Amino acid sequence: MAGWARAVRGLLLDVSGVLYDSGADGGVPIAGSAEAVRRWTSRGKLATQQTWRISVPGLMIVQLGSDSRAKWSWIKASGLKLRLCTNETQATRENFVRKLQGMGFDVSVSEVTAPAPAACHILKERGLRPHLLVHDDLVPEFAEIDKTNPNCVVLGDAAENFTYANLNEAFRVLIGMEKPVLISLGRGRYYKETDGLKLDVGAYMKALEYACDVQAEVVGKPSKRFFESALAEMGVPAEQAIMIGDDIVNDVGGAQQCGMRALQVRTGKYRPSDENHPDVKPDAYVNNLAEAVDIILQQM
Amino acid sequence: MAGWARAVRGLLLDVSGVLYDSGADGGVPIAGSAEAVRRWTSRGKLATQQTWRISVPGLMIVQLGSDSRAKWSWIKASGLKLRLCTNETQATRENFVRKLQGMGFDVSVSEVTAPAPAACHILKERGLRPHLLVHDDLVPEFAEIDKTNPNCVVLGDAAENFTYANLNEAFRVLIGMEKPVLISLGRGRYYKETDGLKLDVGAYMKALEYACDVQAEVVGKPSKRFFESALAEMGVPAEQAIMIGDDIVNDVGGAQQCGMRALQVRTGKYRPSDENHPDVKPDAYVNNLAEAVDIILQQM
Numbered sequence: 184m185a186g187w188a189r190a191v192r193g194l195l196l197d198v199s200g201v202l203y204d205s206g207a208d209g210g211v212p213i214a215g216s217a218e219a220v221r222r223w224t225s226r227g228k229l230a231t232q233q234t235w236r237i238s239v240p241g242l243m244i245v246q247l248g249s250d251s252r253a254k255w256s257w258i259k260a261s262g263l264k265l266r267l268c269t270n271e272t273q274a275t276r277e278n279f280v281r282k283l284q285g286m287g288f289d290v291s292v293s294e295v296t297a298p299a300p301a302a303c304h305i306l307k308e309r310g311l312r313p314h315l316l317v318h319d320d321l322v323p324e325f326a327e328i329d330k331t332n333p334n335c336v337v338l339g340d341a342a343e344n345f346t347y348a349n350l351n352e353a354f355r356v357l358i359g360m361e362k363p364v365l366i367s368l369g370r371g372r373y374y375k376e377t378d379g380l381k382l383d384v385g386a387y388m389k390a391l392e393y394a395c396d397v398q399a400e401v402v403g404k405p406s407k408r409f410f411e412s413a414l415a416e417m418g419v420p421a422e423q424a425i426m427i428g429d430d431i432v433n434d435v436g437g438a439q440q441c442g443m444r445a446l447q448v449r450t451g452k453y454r455p456s457d458e459n460h461p462d463v464k465p466d467a468y469v470n471n472l473a474e475a476v477d478i479i480l481q482q483m
Numbered sequence: 484m485a486g487w488a489r490a491v492r493g494l495l496l497d498v499s500g501v502l503y504d505s506g507a508d509g510g511v512p513i514a515g516s517a518e519a520v521r522r523w524t525s526r527g528k529l530a531t532q533q534t535w536r537i538s539v540p541g542l543m544i545v546q547l548g549s550d551s552r553a554k555w556s557w558i559k560a561s562g563l564k565l566r567l568c569t570n571e572t573q574a575t576r577e578n579f580v581r582k583l584q585g586m587g588f589d590v591s592v593s594e595v596t597a598p599a600p601a602a603c604h605i606l607k608e609r610g611l612r613p614h615l616l617v618h619d620d621l622v623p624e625f626a627e628i629d630k631t632n633p634n635c636v637v638l639g640d641a642a643e644n645f646t647y648a649n650l651n652e653a654f655r656v657l658i659g660m661e662k663p664v665l666i667s668l669g670r671g672r673y674y675k676e677t678d679g680l681k682l683d684v685g686a687y688m689k690a691l692e693y694a695c696d697v698q699a700e701v702v703g704k705p706s707k708r709f710f711e712s713a714l715a716e717m718g719v720p721a722e723q724a725i726m727i728g729d730d731i732v733n734d735v736g737g738a739q740q741c742g743m744r745a746l747q748v749r750t751g752k753y754r755p756s757d758e759n760h761p762d763v764k765p766d767a768y769v770n771n772l773a774e775a776v777d778i779i780l781q782q783m
Contacts, residue, residue, distance in 0.1 A: 382650060
């Protein structure tokens with residue numbers, strides 16, 4: 184049995200390409216993923232109940248056997264944890280989760296780590312007033328942020344808003360600053376929608392970086408700070424967490440750099456050539472999320 | 484008097500930002516530039532006449548004095564040469580020259596080195612069939628090129644054609660190839676139009692390069708091959724040519740890498756911060772083309 188699956192207490196899941204394939208029609212769930220999430224979550228609830236049954240000091244060590252320390256720490260924190268760790272910037276978390284629930288996924292807003300709220304935190308922290316080049320449906324996430332007289336540009340996956348005029352406007356805001364500040368919500372190259380591959384925010388980030396001779400600050404995967412937030416919100420240390428994603432660089436490489444194990448699924452934008460990536464090697468490949476969860480649960 | 488201005492026999496001129504400022508309204512000439520081109524051209528004609536007057540071997544050395552060899556070589560080639568060395572890809576050469584003539588510039592189609600014809604040469608040479616992402620007005624330059632079943636993408640300054648849909652389409656053509664071939668007509672970061680700065684083709688080139696993990700082949704400045712074509716078409720060796728442009732990297736840096744001297748004008752997209760460029764240092768700064776031509780002609 185696979186060694187990578189041992190002592191996992193927290194799952195970080197990429198969403199698009201792992202839970203569902205996105206698309207103009209709202210997208211379609213990937214077969215088996217909703218059941219896999221449910222299996223994981225219900226095993227977590229079971230573990231929580233076990234915590235109460237065995238929480239009499241002294242008895243425990245006898246009951247838990249040779250691997251007792253790891254199992255105790257696992258049970259102590261009220262069971263298994265799940266976190267959606269997404270670079271999704273085409274919707275607010277509320278609408279995003281509502282869509283997933285509509286597809287049968289048992290997830291809640293409190294389980295989502297996404298770039299826009301993380302960016303808002305940074306904007307407030309540094310007194311930055313953004314010019315937004317983002318998807319219309321993401322704008323409400325920035326409702327409480329002062330956007331007058333911008334002193335930075337925040338770039339998300341703006342999709343149809345990536346017009347020539349809008350990109351020029353963001354460029355002019357940046358080039359007019361003494362020290363341009365460009366905050367990019369992720370740096371993905373492309374993603375898969377139901378009607379084919381689409382350019383992601385990273386491509387437009389590179390365009391503006393080049394035009395303005397500036398390096399963007401990436402909020403979202405693969406930023407270390409972003410993964411660390413997700414781990415902290417989940418309350419699981421890196422060595423007990425596993426990231427599952429379809430993006431070899433942003434999901435797998437990013438998570439590994441934070442000390443997590445990471446799997447690449449063969450769904451979403453996965454391409455066979457990913458398996459020869461020069462820099463990043465996942466701890467394992469799995470055909471899909473369902474297979475990953477099966478293997479991990481069998482190890483427990 | 485400036486040493487850089489000595490023994491110049493061929494002028495390579497960038498066009499946008501040196502002869503005129505482009506814009507949706509067709510653009511406006513830069514003060515003094517049309518007269519400067521005329522002064523240079525008429526001095527060239529004068530030199531041609533002198534060739535006949537003094538072409539009696541033996542007399543010459545006495546007449547030409549101490550700097551005779553350089554002057555003889557200068558006169559021998561029928562006077563001074565002019566070449567428009569442009570990355571313009573928003574119009575065919577014919578329409579481009581017609582516009583310049585309409586602004587009072589004494590130039591002809593045969594004096595233009597531009598990326599689209601150079602790209603057509605490469606496409607034919609290598610049997611490449613392009614998917615074009617270019618300005619509508621440039622398409623006629625590719626009239627004789629087979630564009631069925633594309634096996635490369637040719638990217639120009641497509642301006643309003645840089646829609647989200649068009650960029651996605653070019654991306655999909657590239658990502659579908661085993662070895663993506665991206666040919667970019669220039670790699671400029673931005674240029675100045677009458678209503679402000681605009682993103683140039685280089686920004687979109689970077690977006691596609693990043694998305695497809697490919698390096699574009701640049702046809703146009705600052706490619707060495709492109710400058711060498713311009714010199715060959717002008718019939719002047721690099722050491723007797725001088726490039727005058729407003730782009731510190733693509734005009735000045737590119738020309739210097741070919742062994743030419745190069746000036747940056749303080750017109751067009753010139754910005755004071757260019758004078759602190761970490762890698763490129765022009766042979767001189769001039770306020771505008773008129774000043775450059777004055778100084779060069781005074782050296783003769």
